Amino acid sequence: MHGVTSPALAAARPERDPGVVIPFASEQSLLRFITCGSVDDGKSTLIGRMLYDSRALLDDQLSTLIDGQRKSRNGKVRLDFASLVDGLSAEREQGITIDVAYRFFNGCRRKFIVADTPGHEQYTRNMVTGASTADLAVVLIDARKGVLTQTRRHSYLVHLVGIRSVILAINKMDLVDYRQSVFDDIVADYAAFAESIGIETFTPIPIVALDGDNITAPASLMPWYEGPTLLAALEAADIPQDRSPKAPFLMQAQWVNRASLDFRGVSGTVAAGSVRPGDQVRIAPSGLLTTIDRIVTMDGDLPVATRGQAVTLTFTEEIDCSRGDVIAAARDPIETADQFEIDLVWMSAEPLLPQRPYLLKMGGRTATATITDLKHRVDVNTLAREAAKTLPLNGIGVCNISLDRIIPFTSFKDNSDLGSFILIDRATNETVGAGMIRFALRRTRNIHWQSLDVTREAHALQKNQQPRVLWFTGLSGSGKSTIANLVEKKLLALGKHSYLLDGDNVRHGLSRDLGFTDADRVENIRRVGEVSRILANAGLIVLTAFISPFRAEREMVRRMMAEGEFVEIYVQTPLEVAEARDVKGLYALARQGELKNFTGIDSPYEAPEAPELIVDTCSMSPEEAAELIVAQVLAEAPGNLENRQ
Amino acid sequence: MIGEAFHREARTDAAQPRRPNNIREPDSAPGGFRHLDALEAESIHIMREVVAEANRPVMLYSIGKDSAVMLHLARKAFYPSRLPFPLLHVDTTWKFRAMYALRDKVAAAGDVDLIVHRNPEAEALGINPFDHGARHTDMWKTEGLKQALDRHGFDAAFGGARRDEEKSRAKERIFSFRNTNHHWDPKRQRPELWRHYSARIAKGESMRVFPLSNWTELDVWQYIEREGIEIPQLYFAAPRPTVIRDDMLLMVDDERFRLAPGEVATIRTVRFRTLGCYPLTGAIESNAANIAEVVAETLHARTSERQGRVIDSDHAASMEQKKQEGYF
Numbered sequence: 001m002h003g004v005t006s007p008a009l010a011a012a013r014p015e016r017d018p019g020v021v022i023p024f025a026s027e028q029s030l031l032r033f034i035t036c037g038s039v040d041d042g043k044s045t046l047i048g049r050m051l052y053d054s055r056a057l058l059d060d061q062l063s064t065l066i067d068g069q070r071k072s073r074n075g076k077v078r079l080d081f082a083s084l085v086d087g088l089s090a091e092r093e094q095g096i097t098i099d100v101a102y103r104f105f106n107g108c109r110r111k112f113i114v115a116d117t118p119g120h121e122q123y124t125r126n127m128v129t130g131a132s133t134a135d136l137a138v139v140l141i142d143a144r145k146g147v148l149t150q151t152r153r154h155s156y157l158v159h160l161v162g163i164r165s166v167i168l169a170i171n172k173m174d175l176v177d178y179r180q181s182v183f184d185d186i187v188a189d190y191a192a193f194a195e196s197i198g199i200e201t202f203t204p205i206p207i208v209a210l211d212g213d214n215i216t217a218p219a220s221l222m223p224w225y226e227g228p229t230l231l232a233a234l235e236a237a238d239i240p241q242d243r244s245p246k247a248p249f250l251m252q253a254q255w256v257n258r259a260s261l262d263f264r265g266v267s268g269t270v271a272a273g274s275v276r277p278g279d280q281v282r283i284a285p286s287g288l289l290t291t292i293d294r295i296v297t298m299d300g301d302l303p304v305a306t307r308g309q310a311v312t313l314t315f316t317e318e319i320d321c322s323r324g325d326v327i328a329a330a331r332d333p334i335e336t337a338d339q340f341e342i343d344l345v346w347m348s349a350e351p352l353l354p355q356r357p358y359l360l361k362m363g364g365r366t367a368t369a370t371i372t373d374l375k376h377r378v379d380v381n382t383l384a385r386e387a388a389k390t391l392p393l394n395g396i397g398v399c400n401i402s403l404d405r406i407i408p409f410t411s412f413k414d415n416s417d418l419g420s421f422i423l424i425d426r427a428t429n430e431t432v433g434a435g436m437i438r439f440a441l442r443r444t445r446n447i448h449w450q451s452l453d454v455t456r457e458a459h460a461l462q463k464n465q466q467p468r469v470l471w472f473t474g475l476s477g478s479g480k481s482t483i484a485n486l487v488e489k490k491l492l493a494l495g496k497h498s499y500l501l502d503g504d505n506v507r508h509g510l511s512r513d514l515g516f517t518d519a520d521r522v523e524n525i526r527r528v529g530e531v532s533r534i535l536a537n538a539g540l541i542v543l544t545a546f547i548s549p550f551r552a553e554r555e556m557v558r559r560m561m562a563e564g565e566f567v568e569i570y571v572q573t574p575l576e577v578a579e580a581r582d583v584k585g586l587y588a589l590a591r592q593g594e595l596k597n598f599t600g601i602d603s604p605y606e607a608p609e610a611p612e613l614i615v616d617t618c619s620m621s622p623e624e625a626a627e628l629i630v631a632q633v634l635a636e637a638p639g640n641l642e643n644r645q
Numbered sequence: 646m647i648g649e650a651f652h653r654e655a656r657t658d659a660a661q662p663r664r665p666n667n668i669r670e671p672d673s674a675p676g677g678f679r680h681l682d683a684l685e686a687e688s689i690h691i692m693r694e695v696v697a698e699a700n701r702p703v704m705l706y707s708i709g710k711d712s713a714v715m716l717h718l719a720r721k722a723f724y725p726s727r728l729p730f731p732l733l734h735v736d737t738t739w740k741f742r743a744m745y746a747l748r749d750k751v752a753a754a755g756d757v758d759l760i761v762h763r764n765p766e767a768e769a770l771g772i773n774p775f776d777h778g779a780r781h782t783d784m785w786k787t788e789g790l791k792q793a794l795d796r797h798g799f800d801a802a803f804g805g806a807r808r809d810e811e812k813s814r815a816k817e818r819i820f821s822f823r824n825t826n827h828h829w830d831p832k833r834q835r836p837e838l839w840r841h842y843s844a845r846i847a848k849g850e851s852m853r854v855f856p857l858s859n860w861t862e863l864d865v866w867q868y869i870e871r872e873g874i875e876i877p878q879l880y881f882a883a884p885r886p887t888v889i890r891d892d893m894l895l896m897v898d899d900e901r902f903r904l905a906p907g908e909v910a911t912i913r914t915v916r917f918r919t920l921g922c923y924p925l926t927g928a929i930e931s932n933a934a935n936i937a938e939v940v941a942e943t944l945h946a947r948t949s950e951r952q953g954r955v956i957d958s959d960h961a962a963s964m965e966q967k968k969q970e971g972y973f
Contacts (some may be wrong), residue, residue, distance in 0.1 A: 052875040101815040102808045104861045113859055129836040233771040255693040259726040268692045268720070269840070298724035308678060310689035310722070323697055347836050361841050366696060385803035422841045432836040 004026060022283055025083070026076040028205070029105070030240055034115040034130045034163070034376050036154035037140030046140060046209035047103055048081020048118055051214040052106040081210075099132040104193060107235045119401030124157065124380065124394035131158055132420075136165040136229070136237050143206070147189045152382045155190075159199050160343060160396070160436070162416050163236045165555050166194070166202040169230060173206045173213065173222060180224040194445040194481055197383070237607060245306075248282070248332030249273035250410070250418060252363045253325045257312050265296055265312040266321050268364075271417040272410075273329065274306040275313070280330035283321045284408035289330055295444055324365030326408040326418065334410060334418070338403040343412070344371070346391035348425065348432035353519045354388065354399075355526045356434065357556050362421035369423065370556075390519045412436035418535045426552055459539030463497045467536040468633060469561055473548045474571030475600050476586055477578035479617045479625075480545040485570060486626035492594055494634070498541040501528055506546075516597045529557035541633075549599045551606040568611040569629060575600050577618060622628040648845075654837045654896070672826045681868050688715075688856040689722040690817060690840065692803070695854050696729050698844035699801035703794070706732035706759070707809045708744040709920045710876045711805030711857055713898050713948045714865055717874050718856065719803075721842065728897040731758040733793055733802070738763060739774055739783035739922035741898050743877045758888075761973060762793035774924040775903050780920070787970060794851060825849040828970065862918070866943050879917045886910035893927035 037043040068228030070122040103114040119497065131137065137158040141151055169188055170339030187204045194202055205214055206225050216231045229235065250272040257265040279292045285413070296312040305311045313327065321327065328334040346352050352371060360369035377388035377397045393398050412419035423433035430599040444625040460467050470487065472480040484500055491498045507514075510527055514520040525548050535542045548554055558566040577602070590598035597603045608614075613632060615625040695702050704719060706712045719728055734748060751761040764772075774781045794802060808815045818834050820842045835843060844852055856866070859873040861905040869876060886897040888910055895902075896917075897910040902924060904910070915928035918937070 029678070030683040101812075102859065103815065104859075106863075110860075111864070129838055133840075217665070235805055255697045257723065257726050259724075263725060267693055269686060296725070308683060308686055310686040312724070359845075361843060363841060364694070406822045417841050420839050420841070422836075422838055422843060424843055424845060429843070429847065431838075433841050434836070434838045455674070457969070479942050570647040639904045 003290075009474075021373065025415055027091075028109060028111050029239060031237060032113045032115065032134045033136040033138060033234065034117060034134040034158070035138045035140060035159060036117070036127065036131075037150075037171075037292045040456050041140045041142045042141050042209045044116070045081045046138075046207070046215070047114055047169065048377075049209045049212055049215055050114070051103060051105050051506065052081060053212055054107065054231070055394045057430050063386065073503045078359065097582045100126050102327060107231055109235050112234060122600070123154075123559045124396070125345070127154065127157055128161055128347075130344050131161045131163055131435070132416075134163055135162045135239050136167065138167045138169050139202075141170045141186060141190075143170050143172045143186065147193060148184050150188070150213045152193055152383070154379060155194065155199060155381060156197055156378075159197055160345075161419075161434075162412060162436070165437055166199055167230065167233050168202050168204040169202060169209075170206050171209050173219075175210045176213065178219075178221045180207075180222075183225070189452065199546070203223065203227070205230050205233060207261070213645060245274075247273040248329040249275045249305075250329075250334060250415065251275070251313070251325075251327045252365070252418065253323055253327065254364045255536075256322060263314070264318070265294075265314045266327065267310070267312045268309045269417075270305050270307050271384040272415050274304055274308055275302075275327075275329075276304045281315075282330045282333045283319065284326045284328060284334045285336045285406050286320065286325065287333075288321075290317050290319045292316075324363070324407075326472050328408075331494075334408045335379050335440060336406045336408050338526075339372075339441040340401050340403075340409070341375075341438045341441060342399060342401050343436040343438065343607060344391065344397050344399055344401075344423075344432045345394040346393060346397070347434060348391050348430055350425070350432065351390045351392045351397070351518070352397075352433065353522045355556075356550075356552055357426065359424040359426055360401075360403060360421050360435070361424060362409070363417060367407060368404040371399050372402045375399055383435070395576065400437075401435065408439055409440070411439055420497065426555070456537040456539065460537075464538045465539070466538050466565055467541065467562075467565060469532045469536055469542045469544065469557075469565055470567050470569055470633065471532075471547045471554065471557065472543065472569045472571055473554060473611075474577060475573055475605055476547055476598070477581045477583055477590070478571045478573035478623055480547075480571045482622045483615065483617075483625045483629070484543045486622055487629050490626060490630045491541060494630075495540055496634075497539065499535055500543040500545070500555045501531065501535075503546040516603075516604070518550075522550070525550075525553040525557065529560050531561070532557065533560050536561060547599050547605070548601065551609070554608065567613065567633060569606055570605075570608045570611040570614045570626075571617060572614055651706075651874070651973065680797050681775060681864065681871060684860055684864055685718060685721070685868070687859060688718045691854065691856040692719055692722040693800050693841070694842050695803065695844060696821075697969055699852070701797070701799050702730040702803070702805040703733045703760075703799040703803040704728075704730055705790075705805070706748070707805065707920075707937065708734065708740065708748045709805070709879065710753075710865055710948070712874045712941055713729075713809065713874050714860075714868055715803060715857060716806045717872060728757050730803075731760050733759060733760045733797075733799075733878055735786060735789045735791070735793055736761050736763045737781070737922050738768070739785075739811050739901075739924060741778070741877065741879055741920060741923045741926075744877050744920060747875070747877050753835050760793070760797070762789055762796075764789035765791055773901075774922055780923075785922075794827065799851065801854055803854050803856060804858050806855050807857050807860050807862070807865070814854060817855070817858075821853040821855065822852045823853055824844070827851065830854075863943050864941070866936070866940045870940055877920060879920060881936075882916040882934045882938075884912045885928070887928060888912045894929065895926070896923055896928055898923040 021156060035043050035047060058293060103116060105112050115134055117127040117130040139154055139158070140153060141147065155166070169182055170186055173183070183204070185215045192200070192300065204221055205227060207214045207230060208219065209215065214225065214229050216229055218229055219225070224401045238262045240303055249270070249409070250390070251268045251270045252266040255265070259265050275292055277292050277294055279288065279293060279514065282289050283487045293314045293316045295305050296314060302311065326334050354371045354374055355368050358369050360367045374391070375398045376385040377391060377395055379386055380396060388397060395599065408418065410418045414592070419437045421435045422431050423435060424430065425432045472484050474480050481502055488498050488500045511524045511530065514524050523548065528544055528546060554568060558568070582588060586595060586598065587596040587601070590601040601604050613629060615628065665689050676788060701916050704715065706716065723729055748759070751757060764785055767789065772781055806814055808817070812829070820837065821829060821837070822835060823829055848851060878880070887894050888897060888904065888908055894913070894915060896915070913930060914929045914932060916933060917926060917928050920926060929943060933939045
């Protein structure tokens, strides 16, 4: 081949036979694993060493290595493997890896995909991300330091996201003179901890990543160790396809294939078990029964499809099965529910807000979900449970979640595809959380909705009016309360029945236990929303005057009400004007830093994007604004309010 | 080369590392589910997810081996339906002639819609790799791609990039979010967990999606062999007219190639590991004239495939920077 080979390059190539050859593809399976440990434990070195020994490194990559080579104590040339693995330029400057990177190499029997994630505490989110697709974890320990806080943290996270195969790689054995007693003590120490968090078995291996001892070849300096090399252990570990081959069939419908008028198939990836033509299946959540007709692929119909295969199924009878539905063996139908207890890992810099609606995405199924109850937070360092009102970035907690619809599910320990999900922020579309279902809550089954004889329509008819929720939103000092007051007076004069919920007044009673953090603001609005709904059901025209700064919560309240009932009124006043008015002197306090989380100053106000009404307080008086609102609200029949300004 | 591989395998088996009692001796992959099957299934899953979620997906088609594999996987993912998205070729007018021939053949097959986009500004200015250096890639490829995506309103674009190609790609997500300017921010990537991908975007934003993220060069070759996928003959060794420039072996593919005074094209038996604009794509001397020989040679490759690409070697972090600017 063309190319110049320098003597330095030749020297950098692996000298001894590393015990690895690249086989032909037909016999290889695929194992994905994650390495956990910090830069100091030699994690990047270990990965670099594995790539090097398995000949996955190429000359141009090796030449980067040469620049970083250095002499060890015993005079051996040691290559700077870590430099290979640390990726992006900004990170190279900082000298750390800060994200998830994927590496590839081949063993005799397997192809390996390594997720490399950093060991620094603030990057729990990256580790959970890397671990979620891994079949196995290599937990790295510095032999000089033993089981550290971070070892416990990594092991806990690995177990949390469902990894059941753990290799404990005890590195830098050269720095403890290859002593077996050191190894044994660490193994005993780790075993006690592992048992306490539910890790049943693990494979401990003493290694020297820098020199390649027990990586692909056995280490002559540790004759007391008779276990496998790291590579041998990786080659022998279970992969998901090995596990529970007899599990009942499950597949989520990912895409409906309508190739022609005569062809309607359901495409998806088999999540558990296997399926054959002729098998009876039940679709969830509809519960419809049908029979598998064909398993269609471009290479011809299959006699059977098993876990992990991406296929297209057709049914003998035309039945409704759309994206997100789950096709399950008829004998073992999948459960459905809308409330769950879950483990939640929070991945956004914006903290979790209980009661805020998020999007839940489980494969092809999307629902609106709110965390209704944060039971406790787990300190990943001590594994202690702590009471908490919110989860910050990298926070882990156990909580209840409530969905706006019933979904088919399994527990996470039974199936990762149908027992886990991501949470997405509706406004930013960021993926903010990773959830794992423990079990469904039965609460909804026990609390039945009492049907009432006097209906909401009867209440409204008696008052001869259309119930409405006039939701005033705007900055502090924009004039919400003033205008709402005027509107209510006018409604009373017109013989209408109304009730005004004022922000300050509610704080004295209904919400007096709440503060002004984002989480508390969300809860405050939820309560006001629920009360408004009850009052509207009673036939009243409800007026509310709350800053209600977040779009997501106003949207949440809108969805609580009947169609057309919610009237969002944006009282529009520029911040400078509101601040200049400063009726209550609050802006001054906020500017002096004596009032925290003040909307417009150090807490955001998200203006409505499509309110039913906008009143501009700079161009009209409160009196005129009230006139406009009353005229608009009383003139509009239900449904006509869509004529937004 | 095949003989050598077998020889080495036998030696290693004799020196098999010791195994502990608690670890099961693995059989061959259970149920016949090999690593290529796992990779294929993952790619199909990704493609279906995009088609289910995106309003207007498109598949970037660069005529190379990765595009060929991606197209083959897409046909499998949606069979028996027609491809639910068009192919987009962002043309630079400087590809190898054999690539244009294969592209036109694919377009003529009738089961795909092919869009060809050439940056009109680059065309008007006569931008070329001989006179314009980095500007050539920037205008034809990066700008051309952005123009095409904007013009057609594509909100998700499949690309054939793999994580083993380059360091910055090793860290990129499968669903890679781009802002309204098509820029990638490596610090603000969405976490990707289990098999739950989020393709949610606001108006004007887009996703680049890489279904081959977890494939390696070897996987691609093995898959092409297994599936009998058609790729340009340039990937196979043949006598070709070449010159050596800056330690690169370039093929003189047409009369536009500017020979230096006294320079003559020499016939060498060469092949390509990646394909791009021909004046910017280095060949390797090789006798691997069919797919089996290419697979065997890839097993023993000592250089990474992108070494033959001028675009990557400008400086150490050049790919990362290009990606941030909107390059694929």
